[in-house]
Amino acid sequence: xxxxxxxxxxxxxxxxxxxxxxxxxxxxxxxxxxxxxxxxxxxxxxxxxxxxxxxxxxxxxxxxxxxxxxxxxxxxxxxxxxxxxxxxxxxxxxxxxxxxxxxxxxxxxxxxxxxxxxxxxxxxxxxxxxxxxxxxxxxxxxxxxxxxxxxxxxxxxxxxxxxxxxxxxxxxxxxxxxxxxxxxxxxxxxxxxxxxxxxxxxxxxxxxxxxxxxxxxxxxxxxxxxxxxxxxxxxxxxxxxxxxxxxxxxxxxxxxxxxxxxxxxxxxxxxxxxxxxxxxxxxxxxxxxxxxxxxxxxxxxxxxxxxxxxxxxxxxxxxxxxxxxxxxxxxxxxxxxxxxxxxxxxxxxxxxxxxxxxxxxxxxxxxxxxxxxxxxxxxxxxxxxxxxxxxxxxxxxxxxxxxxxxxxxxxxxxxxxxxxxxxxxxxx
Amino acid sequence: xxxxxxxxxxxxxxxxxxxxxxxxxxxxxxxxxxxxxxxxxxxxxxxxxxxxxxxxxxxxxxxxxxxxxxxxxxxxxxxxxxxxxxxxxxxxxxxxxxxxxxxxxxxxxxxxxxxxxxxxxxxxxxxxxxxxxxxxxxxxxxxxxxxxxxxxxxxxxxxxxxxxxxxxxxxxxxxxxxxxxxxxxxxxxxxxxxxxxxxxxxxxxxxxxxxxxxxxxxxxxxxxxxxxxxxxxxxxxxxxxxxxxxxxxxxxxxxxxxxxxxxxxxxxxxxxxxxxxxxxxxxxxxxxxxxxxxxxxxxxxxxxxxxxxxxxxxxxxxxxxxxxxxxxxxxxxxxxxxxxxxxxxxxxxxxxxxxxxxxxxxxxxxxxxxxxxxxxxxxxxxxxxxxxxxxxxxxxxxxxxxxxxxxxxxxx
Numbered sequence: 005x006x007x008x009x010x011x012x013x014x015x016x017x018x019x020x021x022x023x024x025x026x027x028x029x030x031x032x033x034x035x036x037x038x039x040x041x042x043x044x045x046x047x048x049x050x051x052x053x054x055x056x057x058x059x060x061x062x063x064x065x066x067x068x069x070x071x072x073x074x075x076x077x078x079x080x081x082x083x084x085x086x087x088x089x090x091x092x093x094x095x096x097x098x099x100x101x102x103x104x105x106x107x108x109x110x111x112x113x114x115x116x117x118x119x120x121x122x123x124x125x126x127x128x129x130x131x132x133x134x135x136x137x138x139x140x141x142x143x144x145x146x147x148x149x150x151x152x153x154x155x156x157x158x159x160x161x162x163x164x165x166x167x168x169x170x171x172x173x174x175x176x177x178x179x180x181x182x183x184x185x186x187x188x189x190x191x192x193x194x195x196x197x198x199x200x201x202x203x204x205x206x207x208x209x210x211x212x213x214x215x216x217x218x219x220x221x222x223x224x225x226x227x228x229x230x231x232x233x234x235x236x237x238x239x240x241x242x243x244x245x246x247x248x249x250x251x252x253x254x255x256x257x258x259x260x261x262x263x264x265x266x267x268x269x270x271x272x273x274x275x276x277x278x279x280x281x282x283x284x285x286x287x288x289x290x291x292x293x294x295x296x297x298x299x300x301x302x303x304x305x306x307x308x309x310x311x312x313x314x315x316x317x318x319x320x321x322x323x324x325x326x327x328x329x330x331x332x333x334x335x336x337x338x339x340x341x342x343x344x345x346x347x348x349x350x351x352x353x354x355x356x357x358x359x360x361x362x363x364x365x366x367x368x369x370x371x372x373x374x375x376x377x378x379x380x381x382x383x384x385x386x387x388x389x390x391x392x393x394x395x396x397x398x399x400x401x402x403x404x405x406x407x408x409x410x411x412x413x414x415x416x417x418x419x420x421x422x423x424x425x426x427x428x429x430x431x432x
Numbered sequence: 433x434x435x436x437x438x439x440x441x442x443x444x445x446x447x448x449x450x451x452x453x454x455x456x457x458x459x460x461x462x463x464x465x466x467x468x469x470x471x472x473x474x475x476x477x478x479x480x481x482x483x484x485x486x487x488x489x490x491x492x493x494x495x496x497x498x499x500x501x502x503x504x505x506x507x508x509x510x511x512x513x514x515x516x517x518x519x520x521x522x523x524x525x526x527x528x529x530x531x532x533x534x535x536x537x538x539x540x541x542x543x544x545x546x547x548x549x550x551x552x553x554x555x556x557x558x559x560x561x562x563x564x565x566x567x568x569x570x571x572x573x574x575x576x577x578x579x580x581x582x583x584x585x586x587x588x589x590x591x592x593x594x595x596x597x598x599x600x601x602x603x604x605x606x607x608x609x610x611x612x613x614x615x616x617x618x619x620x621x622x623x624x625x626x627x628x629x630x631x632x633x634x635x636x637x638x639x640x641x642x643x644x645x646x647x648x649x650x651x652x653x654x655x656x657x658x659x660x661x662x663x664x665x666x667x668x669x670x671x672x673x674x675x676x677x678x679x680x681x682x683x684x685x686x687x688x689x690x691x692x693x694x695x696x697x698x699x700x701x702x703x704x705x706x707x708x709x710x711x712x713x714x715x716x717x718x719x720x721x722x723x724x725x726x727x728x729x730x731x732x733x734x735x736x737x738x739x740x741x742x743x744x745x746x747x748x749x750x751x752x753x754x755x756x757x758x759x760x761x762x763x764x765x766x767x768x769x770x771x772x773x774x775x776x777x778x779x780x781x782x783x784x785x786x787x788x789x790x791x792x793x794x795x796x797x798x799x800x801x802x803x804x805x806x807x808x809x810x811x812x813x814x815x816x817x818x819x820x821x822x823x824x825x826x827x828x829x830x831x832x833x834x835x836x837x838x839x840x841x842x843x844x
Binding site for chain 1: 454455456457492493497498499501502503504505506521522523525526528529531532535536539549550551552553554555556557558560561562564565566567568637669670671672701702703704705709712713716719720739741742768771772773775776777778779780782783785786787788
């Protein structure tokens with residue numbers, strides 16, 4: 005060998021990260037619009053965000069049904085005509101209902117924007133929710149729901165949310181099979197009226213954006229206070245201070261059990277969040293994380309395990325998730341607890357912390373590589389109304405955090421005694 | 433048009449460089465010409481198990497992941513019936529680290545029984561998580577075995593049976609490496625803000641002195657023409673009945689491949705497609721239905737899968753599918769409709785070119801098929817398909833004796 009393969013090649017730290025800040029404008033009617041002009045390909049994406057998630061519904065399934073049925077018929081187009089046109093132009097309209105928002109996105113080739121944005125406008129402003137479409141939609145959904153209930157991962161997710169938020173809270177309440185039979189067209193139409201209007205909307209426009217694109221957007225969504233009869237009611241709900249520590253949902257004939265451990269915690273608007281995010285990455289936020297090393301790479305109990313911080317509008321939560329061999333669920337849980345304890349009790353080595361810092365900085369580079377990536381990175385920042393310097397602060401936090409702070413944050417937010425545990429499947 | 437440059441090293445490694453100045457991240461994609469079709473019938477799941485072992489350290493570098501994460505890189509891999517594909521994305525300034533890591537594991541692995549045992553467990557858990565512990569999760573495993581009697585596509589990448597993974601030993605693993613992992617059996621593609629002039633010396637330095645190896649000759653038995661319709665019925669603990677149908681189709685290298693793909697688009701690509709509009713929306717017989725091609729290099733399968741609505745009988749469901757296929761054969765297709773599915777292909781193609789990693793994977797794959805430049809001729813291949821091509825092919829494809837059908841019935 006004419007050179008040394010053991011010696012790793014020199015590397016440079018990631019010094020410069022150029023975070024493109026979306027340009028903020030207002031459409032003529034006042035809709036806040038965020039513009040990300042990047043990329044070389046002639047493609048565009050328009051995201052519309054409405055405060056219209058399940059948080060606002062009075063009955064289960066209403067918010068998601070409204071969101072997903074926007075494309076099932078309008079004053080001027082049938083469901084089939086909408087589908088035909090979109091497919092003909094090779095465009096996609098994707099509804100995405102979440103707990104807080106009703107999102108709807110258009111992906112289109114730039115050359116077809118004038119045609120495809122008309123369809124987007126139509127489905128957002130003038131949907132009719134035809135009765136026969138609604139009943140087909142619900143019958144289909146009901147069957148899919150029953151299939152989903154066979155999956156341990158899904159059973160655990162439902163149970164866990166109820167455990168940490170309670171069944172009285174919109175983030176914890178489970179939909180049930182009978183709910184599919186109790187939805188009326190009137191409720192659907194009313195929800196759309198209340199929540200899908202100009203005053204309750206934000207827009208993110210990304211791709212190759214020039215002035216003509218902005219002017220077309222303004223023409224279709226900016227020209228008046230469309231659907232304006234907002235009855236925006238935002239109720240506050242209490243999150244329970246005492247939670248059920250362990251919940252087991254038995255399921256016969258499983259080869260794996262789904263496990264979840266977690267708690268309600270801070271979300272992105274809190275000053276400790278950046279540091280907590282780093283601690284979460286160390287624990288279970290990347291392939292080399294401590295949980296992956298222990299539960300997968302040392303023990304072989306699972307194909308994958310990770311931990312996640314979820315920021316909702318009115319709360320955040322932390323959760324560890326995995327599907328493990330059903331005969332080792334207890335062992336896996338005990339190893340998970342060991343890893344959390346270690347994080348609290350022992351100081352992380354500078355070497356491991358540096359690795360996580362470098363990994364996270366690389367990840368930030370990746371998440372701003374391309375117009376649509378930039379748009380999706382900023383999506384939640386825009387939803388939560390946070391400052392556009394958010395990612396710069398994240399970079400600063402990553403660069404400056406010290407081992408002692410990791411330990412302090414773990415003690416403050418992740419004590420194992422405060423976590424709720426859910427097991428779906430077998431618990432030996 | 434995707435431009436690229438090709439280099440060939442003396443040891444047989446092919447290198448493709450695609451310059452995309454719009455990105456700060458470089459994609460480094462290494463494709464090995466080995467997949468689950470290269471396994472023997474008693475040792476299935478091996479190519480994929482081996483992929484896992486590739487991350488367990490190589491002869492000079494004890495940890496693969498750490499040095500990469502330490503420079504802001506990310507990596508993963510996948511195994512298919514045809515290929516094993518490894519990929520890295522990392523900041524351009526640290527590109528040499530990708531060369532260092534990938535060349536060392538091409539040179540040799542740091543095998544150990546302990547590592548093998550753990551990865552066997554991980555793969556067995558993957559087998560459960562993806563297939564065995566999911567409703568309908570084993571359907572495609574059974575459909576493959578019904579459709580193929582001779583060709584290795586009869587087993588899935590994960591393996592035919594858990595016991596094959598359990599029985600894998602270190603000698604098998606070493607053997608597999610020496611017969612399939614070599615510069616002369618691999619294609620490297622680097623896409624990002626890089627030039628061939630920058631990459632050539634790095635490729636020569638890190639990969640240039642890895643010796644050629646003697647690669648196992650691929651001599652796969654051709655699947656004989658199916659002469660009689662096959663059916664299989666299984667009872668499972670699932671809420672609703674489902675149907676899975678497979679028809680033998682052409683290899684990736686024939687023109688028929690593209691026509692077959694377009695037929696699957698007419699039937700099931702998008703909400704305006706025939707199966708969705710007619711069988712889900714109008715007749716309300718299925719809660720979901722899909723048609724697609726497996727996309728394999730050797731002759732593959734055209735697959736139709738559907739979950740039945742509660743009130744639909746299996747006979748009705750099957751007849752309804754058959755009527756739709758007969759419409760295609762009978763030429764009941766408008767020019768507009770053909771135009772529509774071609775437009776959609778073109779659009780999806782354009783969206784897929786947004787990412788440097790996607791481009792690197794595609795270029796490597798097309799190079800394996802014969803020429804990376806094939807990527808620039810995909811659209812015209814679809815555009816040139818006529819209605820006659822479609823009807824002619826459909827009448828051959830959808831013959832009853834060419835079909836394998838799995839009736840997946842609910843115990844409830």
